[in-house]
Amino acid sequence: MMNNNPETYQPRHQTPETQARPARVREVPNWRRFDVASEINADIIIAGIDHALESKKQIDEDTALRIAGVLGRAIGPDSHLSTYARTNTGNYEEIREEYLSLYNHPEAPPRATDLINWLGYYAVRQRFRFAESIQDPEPYPPKLENILVPTEVEIRDQPGTVHVPGIYGNEDIEDLKRTLRTLRYDEDAALQAFLSLPNVNAMSGDIMGDFHDSYIGSWHNHEDAISEICDLDDKEREVLEFASERGFYFDYLTPDYDFLEDEAREAYDIVRLDDETYVFAK
Known part of the structure; x- marks a missing residue:
């Protein structure tokens, strides 16, 4: 008869087959x-x-x-x-x-x-179909470190879009948000415009250095911005001189601002944000 007295009961001898084993811990990644x-x-x-x-x-x-x-x-x-x-x-x-x-x-x-x-x-x-690359032309075969991913951020209730290489995840993006708070991103519309550019790497490690190297200026009137960066006065002078040499005179020239903007975009990035035009050198 089995002795069920807890003070005298001794467990039977355990063999390797009956000994309790710790649960196997799954290796992740395996x-x-x-x-x-x-x-x-x-x-x-x-x-x-x-x-x-x-x-x-x-x-x-x-x-x-x-x-x-x-x-x-x-x-x-x-x-x-x-x-x-x-x-x-x-x-x-x-x-x-x-x-x-x-x-x-x-x-x-x-x-x-x-x-x-x-x-x-x-x-x-x-x-993100139109995500751009850090380098132009884009390197091939593709690598995550080269593609810039549009990333939504909100800094003190100010929403915006920045672009980070594909090798960065949530933890890195949270670090970036802390940096943007320190830089007062929410108060600086020009910085918001700069970081919204699809070819600007927000993870470069020197956001403000990149910004100051690129920033040309801002204009409340969009046509004034195009006129300034295209040297419209010089262009008009060239046209008038060309015409006068051939016996033609004009009282007024009408600029094609769409054409001039397309031409300017070969050398400049132009961002319209909240009724203001921001211009950055490429």
């Missing part, structure tokens, strides 16, 4: 699972990337979803990447945070970072 999935899908992914390289375009949808599935294996079946791979739906910011967590992991294999560059570039272009 690079072994990534390696296995990568090998299984290698032929299809390589073919998709080769096609993109031949045409100098981004990868197609099927290749992007296949890459997302491989990367999702490193996180788990419930990851946003895995869901995106299965359903072709998902929130860009959530997917971005996952692939950046893999991209920035100290043990990330080169094959993973290469795939993330292709997928991340595809994801940015799907969400």
